[in-house]
Amino acid sequence: MLPGGLRVVTEHVAGARSASVGLWVEVGSRDEPALGAGTHGAAHYLEHLLFKGTRRRSARAIAEEIDAVGGDLNAFTGKEHTCFYAHVLDRDMPLAVDVLGDVVLDAVMAGADVELERDVVLSEIAGRDEDPEDLLADDFDALLFGAHPLGLPVIGTEESVTGMTRDRLADFHARHYVPARSVLAVAGNVAHAEVLDAVAEVYGSRLGGSGEPWHRAAGDTPGTPADRLSVRDEDTEQAHLMLGVPSLRRADERWPALQVLSTVLGGGMSSRLFQQVREQRGLAYSVYSSTTGYTDAGALAVYVGCAPERLGAAAAVVRDEIADLAAHGITDAELVRARGQLRGELVLGLEDTSSRMTRLGRRELDHGGLDRATDLASTLERIDAVGASDVASLASSLLTAPRSAAVVGPYGDVDELPDEVREMVQ
Amino acid sequence: MLPGGLRVVTEHVAGARSASVGLWVEVGSRDEPALGAGTHGAAHYLEHLLFKGTRRRSARAIAEEIDAVGGDLNAFTGKEHTCFYAHVLDRDMPLAVDVLGDVVLDAVMAGADVELERDVVLSEIAGRDEDPEDLLADDFDALLFGAHPLGLPVIGTEESVTGMTRDRLADFHARHYVPARSVLAVAGNVAHAEVLDAVAEVYGSRLGGSGEPWHRAAGDTPGTPADRLSVRDEDTEQAHLMLGVPSLRRADERWPALQVLSTVLGGGMSSRLFQQVREQRGLAYSVYSSTTGYTDAGALAVYVGCAPERLGAAAAVVRDEIADLAAHGITDAELVRARGQLRGELVLGLEDTSSRMTRLGRRELDHGGLDRATDLASTLERIDAVGASDVASLASSLLTAPRSAAVVGPYGDVDELPDEVREMVQ
Numbered sequence: 001m002l003p004g005g006l007r008v009v010t011e012h013v014a015g016a017r018s019a020s021v022g023l024w025v026e027v028g029s030r031d032e033p034a035l036g037a038g039t040h041g042a043a044h045y046l047e048h049l050l051f052k053g054t055r056r057r058s059a060r061a062i063a064e065e066i067d068a069v070g071g072d073l074n075a076f077t078g079k080e081h082t083c084f085y086a087h088v089l090d091r092d093m094p095l096a097v098d099v100l101g102d103v104v105l106d107a108v109m110a111g112a113d114v115e116l117e118r119d120v121v122l123s124e125i126a127g128r129d130e131d132p133e134d135l136l137a138d139d140f141d142a143l144l145f146g147a148h149p150l151g152l153p154v155i156g157t158e159e160s161v162t163g164m165t166r167d168r169l170a171d172f173h174a175r176h177y178v179p180a181r182s183v184l185a186v187a188g189n190v191a192h193a194e195v196l197d198a199v200a201e202v203y204g205s206r207l208g209g210s211g212e213p214w215h216r217a218a219g220d221t222p223g224t225p226a227d228r229l230s231v232r233d234e235d236t237e238q239a240h241l242m243l244g245v246p247s248l249r250r251a252d253e254r255w256p257a258l259q260v261l262s263t264v265l266g267g268g269m270s271s272r273l274f275q276q277v278r279e280q281r282g283l284a285y286s287v288y289s290s291t292t293g294y295t296d297a298g299a300l301a302v303y304v305g306c307a308p309e310r311l312g313a314a315a316a317v318v319r320d321e322i323a324d325l326a327a328h329g330i331t332d333a334e335l336v337r338a339r340g341q342l343r344g345e346l347v348l349g350l351e352d353t354s355s356r357m358t359r360l361g362r363r364e365l366d367h368g369g370l371d372r373a374t375d376l377a378s379t380l381e382r383i384d385a386v387g388a389s390d391v392a393s394l395a396s397s398l399l400t401a402p403r404s405a406a407v408v409g410p411y412g413d414v415d416e417l418p419d420e421v422r423e424m425v426q
Numbered sequence: 427m428l429p430g431g432l433r434v435v436t437e438h439v440a441g442a443r444s445a446s447v448g449l450w451v452e453v454g455s456r457d458e459p460a461l462g463a464g465t466h467g468a469a470h471y472l473e474h475l476l477f478k479g480t481r482r483r484s485a486r487a488i489a490e491e492i493d494a495v496g497g498d499l500n501a502f503t504g505k506e507h508t509c510f511y512a513h514v515l516d517r518d519m520p521l522a523v524d525v526l527g528d529v530v531l532d533a534v535m536a537g538a539d540v541e542l543e544r545d546v547v548l549s550e551i552a553g554r555d556e557d558p559e560d561l562l563a564d565d566f567d568a569l570l571f572g573a574h575p576l577g578l579p580v581i582g583t584e585e586s587v588t589g590m591t592r593d594r595l596a597d598f599h600a601r602h603y604v605p606a607r608s609v610l611a612v613a614g615n616v617a618h619a620e621v622l623d624a625v626a627e628v629y630g631s632r633l634g635g636s637g638e639p640w641h642r643a644a645g646d647t648p649g650t651p652a653d654r655l656s657v658r659d660e661d662t663e664q665a666h667l668m669l670g671v672p673s674l675r676r677a678d679e680r681w682p683a684l685q686v687l688s689t690v691l692g693g694g695m696s697s698r699l700f701q702q703v704r705e706q707r708g709l710a711y712s713v714y715s716s717t718t719g720y721t722d723a724g725a726l727a728v729y730v731g732c733a734p735e736r737l738g739a740a741a742a743v744v745r746d747e748i749a750d751l752a753a754h755g756i757t758d759a760e761l762v763r764a765r766g767q768l769r770g771e772l773v774l775g776l777e778d779t780s781s782r783m784t785r786l787g788r789r790e791l792d793h794g795g796l797d798r799a800t801d802l803a804s805t806l807e808r809i810d811a812v813g814a815s816d817v818a819s820l821a822s823s824l825l826t827a828p829r830s831a832a833v834v835g836p837y838g839d840v841d842e843l844p845d846e847v848r849e850m851v852q
Contacts (some may be wrong), residue, residue: 015441018774051707063695068763070770073695087774116708123711123733128661132556195530235661237552269499279478279485282542285549307549337494337515344496348444348513350780 005107005211008199009360010192013353019188020357021096022085026183026216026365027176029156030079030149030294035172038163041156042172044077045121045164049172050084051075052113054102059113062099071096077154080216080294081365087354090189094198097184101202103355104177114166121161128155132240132303138339139230139406140242144299148222156192180211185361188353215368218296222246225404228425232408233418239308239409240316243424244301245401250293256342256382257390258291258300261398263338264330264391265289265321266302270337272321273302283314285405300398306410312418319424324400329392342383350376431606431637434625435790437620437782438765445614446520446783447522448511449530452609452642452791453602455582456505456575456720461598464589467582468598471547471590472502476510476599477501478539480528497522506642506720507791513780516615520624523610530603535536540592547587554581558666558834559731565656566668566830567628570725574648606628606637611787614779632772641794644722648672650660651830654851657833657843665734665835669850670727671827676719676792680767682808683816684717684726689764690756690817691715691747692728696763698747699728708738726824734835745850751827755818768809776802815846 032039051073052059066073071088073096084104086096128134138153145151156164186195225292248258266273266289277287284306292299302322304314330338350356405425458465477499478485492499497514499522512522554560564579571577584592612621674684691817692699692715703713710732718725728748735768756764776782831851837843 013441015439016777018777030463060696060701063701063705064763067696068766069693070767070772070774072771072774089770089773116682116705119708120704123664123731126733127711127731129663130558185638237555246626268493270493275486275489279489279542279544282545285546285553305549305553307545307552310545337490339494340494344515345498346496347515348496348498351442351444392742 003264004178005213006199006203006214007016007183007213008195008362009183009185009364010190010195011187011322011356011360013356016189016353018087019090019093019096019186020085020087020189020353021093021100022083022185022357022361023100024183024185024361024365025082025177026080026181026214027082028078028080029152029154030256031176032152032172033149035168038160038165039168039172040152041121042159042169043082044155045161046169046173046177047075047077047082047107048117048121049113050103050107052117053108053110053272055108056102056104056106057099062103064111065095065099069095073099075299079150079154080172081362083358083361085354087356093186093188093190093194094201097195097198098202104182105203107259109166109170110171111166114164114169118161118164121281124160125155125158125161132234132236132238133303135232136240136242136303136406136408137251139232139408140244140301140404143225143227143230143404143406144244145146145222145297146225148220148297150222150294150297170210178211181214182211183361183364185364187356203214203287210355213368218294220251220296224298228404229414229422230406231410231411231414232406233410236240236409236410238305239311240302241304241311241405241407241421243318243403243405244299245398245403246400247291247300248293249298254390254394255293256338257394259342259383259385260330260335260338260386261391261395262289262291262300263323263341264334265325267338268341272325273318274289276317276321277304278316279315281313283310312420315418315420319420322399323406325395327396330388332388335386335388339383339386343380346379347378428728430604431639432616432625432629433639433790433823434610434621435609435611435786436616436621437613437786438617439614439779439782440482442607442615442779443516444513444779445516445519445522445612445616446511446513446779447519447526448509448611448783448787449526450609450611450787450791451508451530451603452506452607452640453508454504454506455578455580457602459575459578459596461594464586464591464593465598466578466586467547467590468579468595469508470586471543472595472603473501473503473508474543474547475535475539475595476529476533478533478543479536480532481534482528482532483525488529491521491525495521496749499525505576505580507788509784509787511780511783518560519612519616519620520627523621523624524628530608535592535599537560537592537739540590540595544587544590547582551581551587552586557665557718558660559729561658562666562668562832562834564829565658565834566670566727569651569653569830570585570649570670570672570834572651573725574723575645575717576648576720576723607640609787609790611783611790613782613786615803628666642721644675646722648723654828655840655848656832657837657840658832659836661840662835664731665737665830665833667730667737667741667847668727668834669829669831670725671723671824671829673717673726673824674719675722677725680816680820683812683820683849685768685809686756686761686764686812687751687821688715688717688726688818689767690760693764694767698751699744702743702747704728707739707743709736709743713740728837737835738846741846741850745846748825751821753822755821756814758814761812761814761817765809765812769806770804772802772809
C-alpha cells in the first residue's frame with residue numbers, strides 16, 4: 001500500500017513476453033444514484049471522457065504512444081468496478097503505468113469533449129438497443145433488482161446521457177477516482193519492484209496524504225421486485241428468454257457450490273440444459289446458465305435463444321430440469337464432472353497475462369488482500385470440497401424461490417407469451 | 427507427414443500448462459458450388475453434425491469426456507478452411523487428439539441428427555439475421571465477389587439449409603474431410619513425439635494409403651461485380667456501412683505493406699479514421715478498416731456504425747481520407763508507428779496456446795510448410811522492411827479502384843441513402 005491508499009499487486013508470469021496493467025477503481029453504476037438521478041451513466045461516460053486528454057497528453061498523443069508499441073489500451077465499466085487497462089510488451093510496462101495513471105487521475109475533461117463523447121455514448125446506446133441479448137440482460141436485472149441501484153443499466157439511458165453535465169461528471173470523478181479506491185494490478189514478465197519504481201516515478205507527487213483503502217460496504221439487499229415478468233416487443237427472428245432467481249453474494253462461502261450447480265444445469269455441452277434443449281430436441285441454438293455476484297446480492301440465470309414457435313417447448317424443458325434439480329440435486333457422476341470442468345476452466349482461463357491481471361485486480365478489490373484464502377490453489381481446493389449434498393441443499397433453496405423472467409421478441413405484451421413462460425414466474 | 431497425407435505440426439510453448447489441438451481441414455464454403463446449389467452451407471452444417479456422434483462415441487459421451495477435464499471443444503468454418511479444435515490441460519492432449527480425429531474422420535451422421543441440427547442451424551441463421559454487422563459482412567462479400575464462390579455466405583441460406591440432405595452432406599464429407607487435406611496443429615506444453623504417438627494410436631488404422639498433401643489451387647479471380655451498392659432495409663437505430671475494394675491475395679509479397687496501409691487508415695486509436703471520424707468529430711462509436719486474404723482474392727474494407735443522420739458526414743470524412751492516402755501516401759511518422767503497432771500486436775497476439783495453434787495450422791495450410799519464410803522472426807522482418815513508398819504505391823493502385831459499398835439500416839432503397847454514400851461507389 002502506498003501513500004494515498006493506492007494498492008499495487010503484481011504477479012510474475014514465467015514465459016510471458018508482455019505485461020497487462022490494470023488500474024481498477026472501486027466505482028460503478030451502483031454508485032451513481034447517491035448523487036442524484038442526473039448522474040445515471042456517469043461512470044461509463046467517464047470511461048470515455050478520461051481518454052480524451054490529460055494535462056500532459058492530448059487524446060491523440062495517448063493513442064499514438066500506445067499504438068506505436070503495438071499495445072492495447074481500453075477500459076470497461078461494471079456495476080461495482082471500473083477498469084482501465086493496457087496490454088503491452090514487458091519492456092513497455094512503465095509507459096502503460098504512466099498513461100493509465102495520467103488518464104484516470106489527471107484527465108482534463110474539457111467541455112468540448114463532454115459534448116463529443118455524448119454523441120459517441122448515445123451511439124453506443126443505440127448499438128446496445130440493436131442487440132437483443134444486451135437488452136435482455138438489462139431488462140432481467142431491472143426485474144430482479146427492482147429499484148435497487150444494481151437494477152440500473154451501466155450505460156445509462158438516452159435521457160440521462162443527454163442531460164449529463166460536465167459539473168456532474170467532474171464531481172463524480174473527484175469523489176470516486178481517488179487512490180484510496182484504486183488498485184494497480186500488473187501481471188506479466190515484470191517484477192514487483194519494477195512496478196513500484198514506475199508508480200513512484202509517475203504517481204509520486206499525486207499520491208500525497210494518508211488515505212486508507214476504501215472498501216465497499218454491503219448495502220440494502222434488493223427488495224421484492226414489483227414485477228416478475230417483462231416483455232420487450234422487438235421484431236426479432238428469435239425469441240430471447242432470461243429466467244432466474246436471486247442467488248448468493250460474491251463472498252458467500254457457498255459460492256463454489258453455486259458454481260457446481262450452475263455448471264450441471266447449463267455450464268457446458270454435457271450440462272442438462274444443453275443436452276435436453278439443444279442436443280436431444282434441437283429446440284435452440286444457444287442455451288446456458290450463468291451466475292453473477294455482487295457485494296450484497298447475486299443472480300442465477302438461464303438464457304435461451306430460439307425460434308418464437310419453440311419458446312414454449314424450450315421453457316417447459318427448462319422448467320422440468322429446474323424442478324428436478326431442486327427436488328433431487330445432482331448425481332455423483334455430475335458432481336465429479338462439474339468439479340473437473342471448473343478446475344480445468346479455471347486453470348485454462350489463466351493462461352494469458354490479461355486474465356491474470358483481471359483476477360489479481362478483482363481479488364484485491366473484492367476480498368481485500370492476498371492473505372484471504374483466494375489464491376489459485378485454495379480456490380481449486382474449495383471446488384474439490386463441494387459435495388453433492390451442498391449442491392442439493394443450495395438447489396432446493398434457490399431453485400424453489402420465486403423466479404423472474406425477461407423476454408425480448410415478437411410479443412406485444414405478456415399475454416402473448418407462451419403459457420409455459422408465464423407459468424414459470426407464478 | 428504421415429500415411430494418408432496428414433500433416434502434423436507442433437509448437438512447444440514454454441510456461442504453458444495447456445495444449446491447444448486443432449484439426450484443420452482445407453475445405454470451406456467455396457468448395458460447395460462444385461457439388462451443386464443444394465450443397466450451399468454444407469461445410470458449416472457438417473461442423474455441427476460431426477459432433478453428434480461417432481462410431482465409438484455418442485454426442486453426450488463427447489461432451490462429457492471434454493467437460494470432465496474442463497476442456498473447450500469447438501469448431502469454426504470459413505470460406506477456405508474448417509477447424510475443429512480443443513483446448514485442454516497439457517496432460518489431456520491425447521484425449522483431445524483422439525476426440526478430434528474421431529469427430530472429423532469417423533462421425534456417424536445419423537439421419538435423425540441431420541434433422542435435429544437442421545433446426546439448430548436455421549436458428550443460427552436467424553441469429554445472424556439479427557446482427558446487422560454479420561449481415562453487412564455477408565452483403566459486402568456478395569457485392570465484392572459477385573457470382574464467385576467467395577461471394578456466398580458460409581452459413582448457407584434458409585433455403586439451402588432447409589433443402590440439405592444427408593446424402594449431400596455425406597458426399598461432401600467423403601470428398602473433402604480426408605487426411606490429405608488435413609493438418610493437425612498442436613501448441614502447448616507438449617513435445618512433437620508425444621503428439622505423433624497420440625496420432626499413431628488414434629488414427630493408425632485410418633491413415634492407410636499414400637495420399638499426398640492437397641493444396642488449393644488459385645481459381646478464377648472474381649470478375650467485375652454487377653452492382654457496387656446494396657442496401658438492406660432494417661429498422662435499426664444505427665446505420666452500418668462497409669465500403670471497400672478488392673486487394674491482394676494472401677500470398678502476395680506486398681501483404682505486409684497492405685497491413686501497414688490498413689493500420690494507418692483505420693487500424694487503431696491513432697489511425698486516421700478513428701481520429702477524424704470519432705475523436706475529432708464524434709460521428710461514430712465504431713470505425714475501423716480490415717483486410718481479408720484468400721488464395722486468389724482479397725479485400726480492404728472500412729466499417730462505420732453511426733446514427734443514420736450522421737452517415738453522410740461520416741462517409742464524406744472516409745472519402746476524403748481515402749483520397750488523401752491514394753494521392754499522398756503515408757508520413758514517415760505514420761510508417762514508424764504502424765510498423766511498431768503491427769510488431770507489437772503480432773507478439774502480444776501469440777501469448778496463448780490457442781492463437782499459436784491457429785497460426786501454426788493456417789501457416790501450414792496457406793504456405794505449405796514451415797520452410798517457407800513464415801516464422802515469427804521473418805514475419806517481423808518483413809514488416810520492418812516496408813517502406814513509405816511501398817505503401818504509397820499500393821495505396822495509389824488499390825484506393826483508386828472502383829469501390830463497393832453495402833449498407834444495413836433504415837433506408838428503403840439506394841435512392842434514400844445520403845449522397846455522400848452513393849457518390850463513393852461512382
